[in-house]
Each structure stands twice: as C-alpha cells, then as structure tokens.
Amino acid sequence: AQSVAQPEDQVNVAEGNPLTVKCTYSVSGNPYLFWYVQYPNRGLQFLLKYITGDNLVKGSYGFEAEFNKSQTSFHLKKPSALVSDSALYFCAVRSDSNYQLIWGAGTKLIIKP
Amino acid sequence: DAGVIQSPRHEVTEMGQEVTLRCKPISGHNSLFWYRQTMMRGLELLIYFNNNVPIDDSGMPEDRFSAKMPNASFSTLKIQPSEPRDSAVYFCASSLASVFDEQFFGPGTRLTVL
Numbered sequence: 325a326q327s328v329a330q331p332e333d334q335v336n337v338a339e340g341n342p343l344t345v346k347c348t349y350s351v352s353g354n355p356y357l358f359w360y361v362q363y364p365n366r367g368l369q370f371l372l373k374y375i376t377g378d379n380l381v382k383g384s385y386g387f388e389a390e391f392n393k394s395q396t397s398f399h400l401k402k403p404s405a406l407v408s409d410s411a412l413y414f415c416a417v418r419s420d421s422n423y424q425l426i427w428g429a430g431t432k433l434i435i436k437p
Numbered sequence: 438d439a440g441v442i443q444s445p446r447h448e449v450t451e452m453g454q455e456v457t458l459r460c461k462p463i464s465g466h467n468s469l470f471w472y473r474q475t476m477m478r479g480l481e482l483l484i485y486f487n488n489n490v491p492i493d494d495s496g497m498p499e500d501r502f503s504a505k506m507p508n509a510s511f512s513t514l515k516i517q518p519s520e521p522r523d524s525a526v527y528f529c530a531s532s533l534a535s536v537f538d539e540q541f542f543g544p545g546t547r548l549t550v551l
Contacts, residue, residue, distance in 0.1 A: 356536055367441075367528055367542035375537050414480065418536050424493070425540065427480045
C-alpha cells in the first residue's frame with residue numbers, strides 16, 4: 325500500500341536559519357512526489373515536484389527538495405527561513421501504478437523572528 | 438485564468454438541511470477532485486472525476502453525500518441531509534490528467550452544520 329509520513333507535527337525555526345521539513349514515502353513503482361503549502365484560511369498551493377532526473381528540485385519562494393531513493397525520502401528545505409514561511413506543509417506521492425495522490429498529515433512550520 | 442473557483446466560501450446551516458457546494462475548475466483541466474479537511478482526519482479525498490466521469494468515489498462518507506459533474510466547467514457536491522459531523526472545509530482541485538501533473542486547489546468552502 326502507498327503511504328506518506330511526515331514525522332514532525334510541528335517544526336520551529338528562527339528567522340534566517342535553514343529549515344527542513346521531512347517526508348518519507350512508500351510506493352510500488354516509480355514515485356512522483358509533491359510539496360504543497362497551506363496558509364491560514366487558504367487552499368493548498370503547489371510548491372514543487374519530483375518526476376525524474378536531478379534529485380534536487382527547486383520550487384517557489386526559494387524552497388527546494390531532495391529526492392533520495394535509497395532512503396525513500398523527499399525532504400523540503402530552504403537555506404534561510406522567513407517569518408512569512410510560517411504555514412502548513414503537505415507532502416504527497418503518486419506512482420505510475422496508481423493515479424491517486426496520497427497525502428501526508430501535514431507539518432506546521434513556525435518561523436520565529 | 439482565475440484559478441479554481443468555489444462557492445460559497447462560507448456556509449452555515451442547520452442539521453437536516455441540504456447543502457450544495459459548487460466548483461469551477463481551471464479551463465482545460467480534465468481531472469477534478471473534491472477533498473474534505475478537518476483537524477481530526479486531515480485532508481481526505483472524497484471523489485475524483487476524469488473527463489466529467491466519476492472514477493473513484495470510495496472516499497464519499499455515506500449516501501448522504503453525492504457529487505456531479507455535468508460538464509467540464511462545473512461540479513457540485515451535495516450533502517442531504519447535513520449533520521454536525523459534516524462540518525469541515527471542503528476543497529475542490531483540478532489538474533491535467535497525467536500522473537505527473539500537480540493539482541490546483543480552490544480557496545475552499547467552510548461548512549458549519551449546527
């Protein structure tokens with residue numbers, strides 16, 4: 325069965341420090357991985373995706389994510405956090421054997437000034 | 438493009454009443470998804486349409502819920518009768534059809550059933 329785990333309910337980072345939001349997955353077949361962000365009272369917004377090719381994927385707002393096949397991980401990163409990055413972050417996975425997008429539970433990111 | 442449009446943005450109703458949520462997907466997208474988000478259960482897929490045809494409705498909680506997509510530019514999610522436990526934020530999302538394509542979400546409808 326396909327699954328996504330976001331092991332941290334909440335991540336706290338000081339402004340200007342690097343941030344990492346963790347995601348691990350389990351699928352049969354090739355994984356297609358996505359990160360979304362949700363600001364309060366808003367819908368989810370697409371940040372970036374990994375389909376194939378370079379393991380380091382760059383996305384919106386200075387975010388990037390690294391696909392690690394051996395560790396089945398797709399962690400979201402940013403070199404220098406902003407207070408405005410505070411939001412709820414979702415990881416999702418789909419495979420070529422299953423159209424359905426499987427969602428993680430979400431990680432609340434809090435950036436403190 | 439205006440993005441995915443949902444209406445109403447907020448709905449407050451009393452238990453037993455019928456509720457209809459509306460969605461206009463992004464033009465050219467042929468996949469449409471209805472989700473429900475609650476604190477307890479997180480983000481749940483309710484139903485998925487491809488080319489206006491329901492493909493997977495296994496996430497629809499029970500017979501009180503129904504969804505239609507009469508054409509490529511409009512979908513509805515109906516709850517009849519509504520119950521307090523249906524209170525949640527309901528999102529509509531659309532995408533192109535391939536497994537590589539990301540979904541674009543609407544702003545959601547916050548439903549409160551008293």
